[in-house]
Amino acid sequence: xxxxxxxxxxxxxxxxxxxxxxQRDLTFTVQSGDIFIIMGGSGxxxxxxxxxxxxxxxxxxxxxxxxxxxxxTAPPEVQERLKRGFGVLFQSGGLWSSxxxxxxxxxxxxxxxxxPPDQIREVVSLKLALVGLAGFEAFYPSEISxxxxxxxxxxxxxxxxxxxxxFDEPSAGLDPISSRRLDELIIELRDSLGATxxxxxHELASIFxxxxxxxxxxxxxxxxxxxxxxxxxxxxxxxxxxxxxxxRGELGRQVPAAGVPQTxxxxxx
Amino acid sequence: xxxxxxxxxxxVKDTPRERGAIQVxxxxxxxxxxxxxxxxxxxxxxxxxxxxxxxxxxxxPVQRLTFETSGLTAWDSGLVxxxxxxxxxxxxxxxxxxxxxxxxxxxxxxxxxxxxxxRQEARRGEARDPILARIGKWGIGVxxxxxxxxxxxxxxxxxxxxxLHGRASFRGSDLALLLQECGAQAxxxxxxxxxxxxxxxxxxxxxxxxxxxxxxxxxxxxGLAMALEMGAMMTAIIxxxxxxxxxxxxxxxxxxxxxxxxxxxxxxSPMEFLVVPRMLALVLMVPLLTxxxxxxxxxxxxxxxxxxxxxxxxxxxxxxxxxxxxKYCAQGLIKSxxxxxxxxxxxxxxxxxxxxxxxxxxxxxxxxxxxSIVGIIVASAILTVIYLRxx
Numbered sequence: 249x250x251x252x253x254x255x256x257x258x259x260x261x262x263x264x265x266x267x268x269x270x271q272r273d274l275t276f277t278v279q280s281g282d283i284f285i286i287m288g289g290s291g292x293x294x295x296x297x298x299x300x301x302x303x304x305x306x307x308x309x310x311x312x313x314x315x316x317x318x319x320x321t322a323p324p325e326v327q328e329r330l331k332r333g334f335g336v337l338f339q340s341g342g343l344w345s346s347x348x349x350x351x352x353x354x355x356x357x358x359x360x361x362x363x364p365p366d367q368i369r370e371v372v373s374l375k376l377a378l379v380g381l382a383g384f385e386a387f388y389p390s391e392i393s394x395x396x397x398x399x400x401x402x403x404x405x406x407x408x409x410x411x412x413x414x415f416d417e418p419s420a421g422l423d424p425i426s427s428r429r430l431d432e433l434i435i436e437l438r439d440s441l442g443a444t445x446x447x448x449x450h451e452l453a454s455i456f457x458x459x460x461x462x463x464x465x466x467x468x469x470x471x472x473x474x475x476x477x478x479x480x481x482x483x484x485x486x487x488x489x490x491x492x493x494x495x496r497g498e499l500g501r502q503v504p505a506a507g508v509p510q511t512x513x514x515x516x517x
Numbered sequence: 518x519x520x521x522x523x524x525x526x527x528x529v530k531d532t533p534r535e536r537g538a539i540q541v542x543x544x545x546x547x548x549x550x551x552x553x554x555x556x557x558x559x560x561x562x563x564x565x566x567x568x569x570x571x572x573x574x575x576x577x578p579v580q581r582l583t584f585e586t587s588g589l590t591a592w593d594s595g596l597v598x599x600x601x602x603x604x605x606x607x608x609x610x611x612x613x614x615x616x617x618x619x620x621x622x623x624x625x626x627x628x629x630x631x632x633x634x635x636r637q638e639a640r641r642g643e644a645r646d647p648i649l650a651r652i653g654k655w656g657i658g659v660x661x662x663x664x665x666x667x668x669x670x671x672x673x674x675x676x677x678x679x680x681l682h683g684r685a686s687f688r689g690s691d692l693a694l695l696l697q698e699c700g701a702q703a704x705x706x707x708x709x710x711x712x713x714x715x716x717x718x719x720x721x722x723x724x725x726x727x728x729x730x731x732x733x734x735x736x737x738x739x740g741l742a743m744a745l746e747m748g749a750m751m752t753a754i755i756x757x758x759x760x761x762x763x764x765x766x767x768x769x770x771x772x773x774x775x776x777x778x779x780x781x782x783x784x785x786s787p788m789e790f791l792v793v794p795r796m797l798a799l800v801l802m803v804p805l806l807t808x809x810x811x812x813x814x815x816x817x818x819x820x821x822x823x824x825x826x827x828x829x830x831x832x833x834x835x836x837x838x839x840x841x842x843x844k845y846c847a848q849g850l851i852k853s854x855x856x857x858x859x860x861x862x863x864x865x866x867x868x869x870x871x872x873x874x875x876x877x878x879x880x881x882x883x884x885x886x887x888x889s890i891v892g893i894i895v896a897s898a899i900l901t902v903i904y905l906r907x908x
Contacts, residue, residue, distance in 0.1 A: 304778055327784075328784045331782055332783075336778075336782045338779060339775065341774075342774060342776055342778060343776070344771075344780075345770075345771070355785075359783070404779075
């Protein structure tokens with residue numbers, strides 16, 4: 249199979265907190281150069297899936313292959329090496345609050361490269377400029393706005409020129425313009441760095457603008473119910489739930505709007 | 518928002534409160550018209566469902582309820598909850614409800630409330646486990662907590678081995694800042710407390726020793742007590758409240774902010790980057806602070822000795838010098854190093870174990886202080902016995 253070459257292959261993954269299963273039987277492949285969307289309703293386990301992919305939470309069952317290596321059975325040195333190829337933008341930015349933006353971005357460089365301080369300073373200023381924060385080197389995360397924190401988090405995620413970039417809800421809490429600019433930045437990064445991008449989001453505008461592949465997680469059946477290009481899924485997915493999600497519920501709008509019958513026992517919503 | 522034509526805010530005290538009322542007419546062919554009148558707000562007195570139920574019972578058999586709302590002056594959630602209860606009641610008695618005459622807003626709210634059926638598993642059961650199950654769960658919890666503690670101590674130990682090999686990754690500037698926080702900045706409070714503890718010891722001792730005319734032994738009492746135990750213990754307890762709790766809160770907040778996740782995904786061990794410098798700082802600073810606290814305590818004793826017992830400073834310190842040996846001081850210092858480890862471990866462990874909410878961070882700080890104080894007292898007892906038997 250060609251999947252051995254793919255940057256991320258998830259095989260038969262089951263995620264659980266103790267005995268409480270979040271999602272089961274997840275199998276999908278992220279191809280090199282993809283902008284891969286993990287989508288689904290609130291609470292379906294999107295962010296938990298991301299934690300499995302970036303090495304924060306071991307699977308209850310199944311495997312995650314990164315660059316052909318089985319991440320969770322690999323020895324710690326291999327895990328470390330694989331993690332070094334990740335850049336992660338956390339939901340809240342995840343910046344280290346006791347350090348300035350420059351120190352935040354410099355830390356990965358200091359840890360993993362032997363660059364002299366003045367070169368590190370140059371790289372830091374480049375990364376900050378790329379996300380539109382040139383000149384903010386000496387600011388602490390608490391001194392800048394939420395949107396700027398997100399962008400600074402992105403600058404840190406790019407510090408080591410990673411092969412795979414992970415974004416957890418990148419546009420949450422951003423105004424429409426900033427969120428659109430972030431989308432453009434993501435595409436730009438993919439094209440210029442040749443990185444593979446995995447994005448957790450339920451922002452429809454982003455999904456269609458940037459995504460070329462996706463997986464849809466369903467909270468009720470606790471598994472993935474669709475995968476593929478989101479634009480194709482919107483028009484052709486056989487599952488009504490996926491099409492409703494991708495059209496903001498416009499499909500079923502006419503049916504139950506007026507008199508909701510009181511006693512009809514619908515499935516747990 | 519819900520209130521339609523609500524009059525100026527009800528004066529709850531002065532005027533008699535507005536009331537809501539129900540009245541039923543006589544049923545015609547099983548239909549019971551219910552007249553709702555007056556003010557049906559949460560603030561007003563209004564009838565309960567039980568009253569309507571009595572009237573329905575009195576008028577039986579009823580197959581249908583209709584509402585007459587022309588006398589209604591104001592309503593809010595008070596009326597909607599009442600009607601929801603009425604619907605509940607009618608469903609159980611298979612009485613039909615005609616909502617047609619209710620105000621439009623109420624009808625829509627009732628529809629909205631009924632649109633998504635109650636999720637059965639969402640309602641948390643209040644069922645209590647039988648006593649044996651509770652004891653069992655408690656036991657499992659204790660074992661798990663002990664295992665977590667051992668795991669944390671093991672990880673901390675491994676991180677220190679890395680440090681000894683010169684491979685631990687933390688920033689020197691972080692360590693310097695922590696040393697300052699745990700050391701120099703703790704001096705004022707350590708000064709105050711140990712001076713007073715020394716004075717209190719001397720004062721209590723003085724009252725007793727004066728009865729035998731042995732006032733001069735106040736110096737021995739204060740010197741030995743401070744050097745052997747009180748200096749180390751007071752310092753450790755101050756540091757657990759001051760620094761241990763701060764560590765737990767810092768690390769807990771970093772959990773909440775995903776800062777620790779960010780370290781982990783970069784392949785930087787949080788144990789090495791965050792826990793090792795904090796432990797180092799406390800293990801280095803607590804013994805130093807203890808030496809200082811010992812001296813301050815002895816000074817406090819001297820203050821009492823000079824002012825109350827007419828002992829000259831010179832005699833006091835000569836007596837001290839005779840009473841104190843290197844052995845006693847060393848025993849106290851070893852204790853203080855152990856306490857430092859305990860305070861640092863407890864603070865860092867509770868912080869790293871903290872959940873991801875504001876309440877969890879508060880619990881982590883509390884639990885750090887409790888854990889370290891218990892640890893300090895237990896360690897003190899064990900070390901004292903060891904000193905008595907072995908040294």
